[in-house]
Amino acid sequence: MGDTVRALMLGDVIGEPGLKALFAGLGELVRRLKIDIVVANGENSAAGFGITEEETKSLFASGVHIVTSGNHVWEKKGAAELLNGEPRLLRPANYPLGAPGTGLAFVEAGGAKWAILNLQGREGLYAIDCPFRAADAALDQIRARSPEAIILVDMHAESNEEKEALGLYLDGRVSALAGTHTHVQTADERILPKGSGYITDLGMTGPSDSVIGVKTEICIRRSLTQMPIKMETAEGPASIHGALFTVDAATRRCLSVERVLA
Numbered sequence: 001m002g003d004t005v006r007a008l009m010l011g012d013v014i015g016e017p018g019l020k021a022l023f024a025g026l027g028e029l030v031r032r033l034k035i036d037i038v039v040a041n042g043e044n045s046a047a048g049f050g051i052t053e054e055e056t057k058s059l060f061a062s063g064v065h066i067v068t069s070g071n072h073v074w075e076k077k078g079a080a081e082l083l084n085g086e087p088r089l090l091r092p093a094n095y096p097l098g099a100p101g102t103g104l105a106f107v108e109a110g111g112a113k114w115a116i117l118n119l120q121g122r123e124g125l126y127a128i129d130c131p132f133r134a135a136d137a138a139l140d141q142i143r144a145r146s147p148e149a150i151i152l153v154d155m156h157a158e159s160n161e162e163k164e165a166l167g168l169y170l171d172g173r174v175s176a177l178a179g180t181h182t183h184v185q186t187a188d189e190r191i192l193p194k195g196s197g198y199i200t201d202l203g204m205t206g207p208s209d210s211v212i213g214v215k216t217e218i219c220i221r222r223s224l225t226q227m228p229i230k231m232e233t234a235e236g237p238a239s240i241h242g243a244l245f246t247v248d249a250a251t252r253r254c255l256s257v258e259r260v261l262a
Contacts, residue, residue, distance in 0.1 A: 005112045005249050006033065007152055008260065009178045010040040010064075010242035011185065014206025014213035015048045015233035019055060021205055021240050022062040029262050030063055033244055036110025039152055040205065040242075041180040042089070043069035048213060048233040050075030053082055056089050066090065066105050068118040070156030070181055071125055092120035092156060094134035104138050106146055112249055115142045115149040117174075119166070121157025121181075131155065131162075132169055139173055150252050152245070153177040160186075160200050167198040175252050176245040178202050183212035185241045189257040197254030203241030203261075210234030 008029070013019060022040070030038065042064075045055035049072050059067050067089045073079060074091075083091055083101025093103020105116045117138050119131040135153070142149055151174040157163050163179040170177055172194025178201075179186075185203025192198050204213055211219035214231045222229050240262040246255045 003249060004255060005036045005110050005150065005247050007114075007150070007176065007245045007247065008033065008035045008038045008242055009152065009154065009176070009202055009245065010038065010240065011202030011204045012041045012043065012180055012183055012206070012213075013045045013059065014183070014204050014238075015045065017233065017235065017238035018204070018206040018213070019045055019058050019062070021238035022064070023058065025240055025262055026063045029240065029260070033260075035244070036112065037107070037114055038064045039066045039068060039116055039154065040064045041069060041154060041156065041202070042067040043072040043156075044206075044213065046076055048231065050079065051082070051089070052076050052078065056082065056086060060088070065107055065109055066116045068116065068154040068156070068180070070120050090116065090118040092118050092128070092131075093138055094119055094129040094131045096129055103134070104141065106149065113146050113149045115146060115151045117151060117153045119153060119155050121155065121159055121162040123162050124158035131166060135166065135170055150175045150247055150249075155179050156181045158182070163200050167192060167196065171196045175247045175254050176257070178243055185259060185261075187259070189243055189259055191254055191257065195251075195253035197245040197247075197257040199243045199257060199259070202243055205240045205242070206238050207234035207236055208239045209236050
């Protein structure tokens with residue numbers, strides 16, 4: 001391990017186009033940017049909604065180390081068994097006690113120890129447990145098990161306010177916090193006052209000619225008619241959206257945040 005390590009966090013992987021984009025392009029991206037660890041949100045990888053064992057294996061085969069998720073992780077049959085059986089696939093840590101799976105993973109990559117924490121917002125989503133208090137509990141667990149770990153957080157949330165508030169709440173206690181869920185990459189990447197890297201939303205890894213990964217004509221019809229027309233994943237070329245966080249290996253402070261589009 002050198003003086004710095006580099007983490008690539010990727011926005012929601014959308015269906016087959018997103019998976020193909022990762023399989024074709026992630027390896028070259030890792031080599032070119034000298035990336036040590038890759039974290040990707042996979043909750044939309046199964047035809048746009050949910051994730052199964054097949055998509056999970058595809059993400060790992062493409063070079064992803066840890067797969068995070070959010071509110072759609074429960075949508076496919078067998079979700080509970082998958083989450084219980086694969087510790088590298090996370091669901092948000094602030095789901096109530098008794099929910100399948102875990103929201104925290106530990107991994108070694110690039111000569112460093114990492115802790116990946118997955119949380120979900122409540123504004124505009126479900127009334128699950130508080131992500132702020134769940135983060136505090138998870139940080140206590142990380143300190144007890146691996147105090148030297150570099151901590152990355154995926155905050156899966158609808159509300160930009162909630163994401164930014166959590167980022168500042170955890171500032172100086174985690175190396176980076178990246179938002180997911182809206183599928184639209186934000187341009188507010190920065191180092192927070194106490195040294196944590198931050199971006200409100202990573203965007204999506206999915207079909208470029210689409211509306212948040214969905215067929216354009218369907219989204220237009222839904223908007224015009226206000227009818228609950230079934231959403232379908234768009235087809236065609238896809239792009240990879242995310243952010244690259246460079247972290248001081250000794251202090252675990254983030255040194256830079258760069259948006260990634262490939």
